[in-house]
Amino acid sequence: MNNDNLKYLFFKAFVPDSTAHYYTNSADKVWIHDSGNVAVLADGVSGSSDPVKSADYIVEILKNFSYEENNTEKIDFLNTSLNEIILKLNKHLIDKAKYENLKLYAVVVIIRKIENVVEFAWVGNPRLYQINPNSYKDDQIKNVIPIESQPIEVIGFNESISPNSQVINLEQNSDSFFILSTDGIDYEKLKKIDVKILNSKKTEKDWKDLGRDIASEKDWAFIVFPYENRLGYIKQEWPYNPFVGKQEEYEHEKKGLSDIADVLFKDKNFDGFKIVGSNPMINKNGKIRRFDGILISPLGIYLLELKNYTGKITMDMDKYLEFSEYMDNNGELHKNKGNNKAKNIIEIINIFADNIKKTAGKICLNNVANNFIKNGLFIFTNSDLNVECIIDQVSRPIPIKYGEVIITKIIDIPEMLKKNFNDSKIKDKNKLTKEEINLLSETLNNAIFEEKTVNNETDFKTIGRFKFDLMSGEDIYQYLKIYKGHYVENKNKKILVKEYKLTTMAKGNEEEERKRLERELSALQDLRNVDGLQNYIDKFYEESYFYVILEDIGGITLVDWLQTKPERIQKIAVLKKLSQILLELHRENIIHRAITPQNIIIKEAGAKGEILPYLTNFELCHLEYLPTIAPENRRSIDIKFQAREVNTPGDIVTTSADVYSFGKIVCYILSEDNSIPFDSYIDLNKFLKKKNAWPDYIKKMGLDESWLDNIKRMLSMDPAERPLGEELVDLVSKIK
Structure with a gap:
């Protein structure tokens, strides 16, 4: 189930700590709707019994509104007025506070993009800055709303008096962008930053470093928008990349x-x-x-x-x-x-x-x-x-x-x-x-390249010290093809060649697009001593293509391996080794984002036929020091094995996202029919409405009921609940 309904990155959230600890330690929270068109910033204020809980409950209520969880009404976030959404948030936060006998107060901002209109509603004292790189100096960094040191109003404060939310429409131009933040960001520090430096920021690391430089306190969060259009000239409204x-x-x-x-x-x-x-x-x-x-x-x-x-x-x-x-x-x-x-x-x-x-x-x-x-x-x-x-x-x-x-x-x-x-x-x-247009455009694009490099007698291409079979090409994604090959001087030394198409429509020079594509080799270099990963060998740029040369590890996909009916002890061994690989990835803060049965290769090695799993295809991985993947490449991510936050453009993605995918893999491997409990996180509630849904499924996996909470935690919609690192390895080691 690929992501055919492409969602573009309009809002992009940044927080100081994008590890899983963000979910439990920060009173400044961001929530982004599945569509990517609505973003909410919540700031638990100091008058609360627990500011972190105040922000957490705002996010919990928003999730409940989205999926009808816990008998909460469902809200149409794209059509309900922003004032009405704020009033409902206020009511549910007050109900939560009364139930737990707490004071729960929060500043709340809701921002929504519908077609070309951006609506902005708030209660409290958020910050909204418009950055105009091409304006005169005095207009380059502008306050859009008045700055208040303390919030005059908050939600959750008074059941009998509704909060006075303010709503405006934001005017955009093609050169400007906005930074929406909590009061943890200092305007005076922001004003001292050269606007050219602000406009040049493209990676998560760039923006987080900025946040630390202009923060006035340890808790802060901000949202940059429109984000995707700042990175390139392929617009989010288009139906395809032309x-x-x-x-x-x-x-x-x-x-x-x-x-x-x-x-x-x-x-x-x-x-x-x-x-x-x-x-x-x-x-x-x-x-x-x-x-x-x-x-x-x-x-x-x-x-x-x-x-x-x-x-x-x-x-x-x-x-x-x-x-x-x-x-x-x-x-x-x-x-x-x-x-x-x-x-x-x-x-x-x-x-x-x-x-x-x-x-x-x-x-x-x-x-x-x-x-x-x-x-x-x-x-x-x-x-x-x-x-x-x-x-x-x-x-x-x-x-x-x-x-x-x-x-x-x-x-x-x-x-x-x-x-x-x-x-x-x-x-x-x-x-x-359309068929004629596609065929002619691809042929014209390849015409000179093919005259120079294709040997019509053998259909092999030589690049550097490697040779690969052009007839072996397999289209993996719209932008990627994989070929089988070998070293020129040693036919027995096998390689895989990944061929990426360059469009060079990124803003800045060609190097910007290359950085997006080089994420796989960057990840494999950072993980070069980890067992269960392919070795990166070399890279080449030629005309309109980028080539990554990888070790050909052989083996078969997890899908095909399970068709051979392996013994349960072998399945468990695979899961244990995969959990160790995940541990090493996350120690390097590398998030694979696309852990699926197709991206896991199983290989037998040694005289005893030891089963070795390999995690492959890191071209979609999340690295905070590289620009985000191109929008059309998100179609490649299989939503069946994907955590909600990965499929939500602009949301905070942490290492716990891979744990969700791994939880689906555990179900897939251990269930007697190689099934997963629900197709995607969108279908979770349908699954939960079935009588004895989880207990029955646990039995299909051959696990006792003591494992029920572990699987539910791995597949939780809340990233903070998922087991991480050594805890995950320890849990998997106890599977029987």
């Missing part, structure tokens, strides 16, 4: 490509479109030219050239000259004269057309080969630019078509492409299908 291959390296080009994709996604005529990184082409003078991409859509194929001008530009198409003028930040006017850049795309358009037709013919895309019309898009990415074209000595505004090239701004692209298609007289039945 970029294929290595894109342009400059920020204005990546932003321009992203803006083009944005306008095309809003028009159903372009469903299925892709933008392929442009391969080098040679013009008639032998000069190599690389353009900004190739747009492949149902309505045609276009060579892309993007320009980021400001001010005013006049393009003389008769003389192939351009005249530009702009005002700098000091009010000084600059005027320039140069060659018309549109000439470059006009000169190369025939070569581009020949390449497309030849490629389409090779892969039998007859529709493309027979109906292709050469087209180019010369695009100005700055919407405020004043542009005119001189054609036949007459000044004309854009958008305009000049020969085979459309000169336009981004906003006009959809209408110009539709007009161009209609003018071409190509019939609707000859529009490119």
